[in-house]
Amino acid sequence: MSVVVGSLLELDHSYARELPGLSVPWTAALVPAPALLMQNEELATELGADPEALREPDGVALLVGNAVPDGVRPVAQAYAGHQFGGYVPRLGDGRALLLGELIDGRGRRRDLHLKGSGRTPFARGGDGKAAVGPMLREYVIGEAMHALGIPTSRALAVVATGEQVARETMLPGAVLARVAASHLRIGTFQYAANSGDPALVRTLADYAIARHHPDAAEAQNPYLEFYQRVIDVQASLVARWMLIGFVHGVMNTDNMTISGESIDYGPCAFMDHFDPATVFSSIDHGGRYAYGNQPGIAQWNLAQLGETLLPLIDENTDAAVEAAADAVSSFAELYEHYWTTGMATKLGLDTPDRLLIQDLLALLHTQRVDFTQFFRALSSHLRGHPARSLFTEPEAFDAWVARWQALLPRDRDAVAAAMNQVNPVYVPRNHRVEEALTAATNGDIAPFRRLVDVISHPFTQRPGLEDYAQPAPTSCGPYVTYCGT
Secondary structure: OOEEEOOOEEEEOHHHHHOHHHEEEOOOOOOOOOEEEEEOHHHHHHOOOOHHHHHOHHHHHHHOOOOOOOOOOOEEEOOOEEEOOEEEOOOOOOOEEEEEEEEOOOOOEEEEEEEOOOOOOOOOOOOOOOEHHHHHHHHHHHHHHHHOOOOEOEEEEEEEEEEEEEOOOEEEEEEEEEEEOOOOEHHHHHHHHOOOOHHHHHHHHHHHHHHHOHHHHHOOOHHHHHHHHHHHHHHHHHHHHHHHOEEOOOOOHHHOEOOOOEOOOOOOEEOOEOOOOOOOEOOOOOOOOOHHHHHHHHHHHHHHHHHHHHHHHOOOHHHHHHHHHHHHHHHHHHHHHHHHHHHHHHOOOOOOOHHHHHHHHHHHHHOOOEHHHHHHHHHHHOOOOOOHHHOOOHHHHHHHHHHHHHOOOOOHHHHHHHHOOOOOOOOOOHHHHHHHHHHHHOOOOHHHHHHHHHHOOOOOOOOOOHHHHOOOOHHHOOOOEOOOO
């Protein structure tokens, strides 16, 4: 049964109700002086909430988990996960709570989740808090991904707590209110599979099917079909990451959703010059989650999901293993389809040309060309503004572009216009993100609001925003991101 929170939100608790073995009832830590830093009015309206009411004291208190009315039952979700390849049997929401679920204006069930809301039984020694910078990073990256058309969790709000959290230095604290299709992860299935209760995996799978892939229930083998659906949405998602130069940075199994949404934007960043070995995360010493490794890691993670589903796929273990192996092996073909089709669209081609794409990426890599800038410049090339100035040795580009133009449809202006619908002018450039987060940490939110406005309209070139389309100057040095915990 759903609970109406004043005039603010109507919350349900199907996850806690139907999967009691996968959460712990918990209460958010009291926030001494909550102050709204950012509110996503578009998302609030989409959820059926009144943005003005959420800005009032009662609304802000709800967004940090304080003053939760009777009937609202926040829980800390349980999950396991492979972190950098090593299995951890008990992770869970160490500093987060699922406040409840909403039915949005399109009839979709969506989680309202708080991050930085205090220690839970899964805290593993952490303080359960979050700092302003990392929470705002999640806000801006989620909005960028949404604007780029990539399935993603989104921030409803970031609220300053009025207290300091201890990291390398003392930093202002914040709570992120995050909305997602759900927080069901591969790690959720891993936790259930290792719980010692075989029925829990089946109950979880049935819940996930009903919530995210309901058509799978009609298949001859619903659990195998469910597995194949998750493989497909993840192949599509990772291909989209690769097409925009996005590096997630921490593709642990507990950060990979069943819904096919991107989630948990910690040490993530957008690549400047094209290099498959690009790594930003300070803790990814071996480059496990480098840009070029992301498809392979996704497939590896999906294999871990398959292991948890084997008893449901077939009572005969050998048959179950064979079916699951066949399913996960399809990832490579699915990914290749989504990625090559997407690259063809970025290049204005009717059909993919794998060799042309490979040769282009090799050229971009060798000459250290900015990934985002190049694809946007390529459409301008068709309109008489040569892109060859991006190359240190433009003759090689001239040879490639001649091959490319020979494959294009005749109406070059239409091709250029179509390319501009998929190749962004603006992404959250790393140096711009850092500038905005530093200013916000020091009390000036205006540069962050400006950045959010820019990346929320990524395909429309606007006067006065030229600096936001430029890669970081060489003086910035190698860019390093941190998980923010």
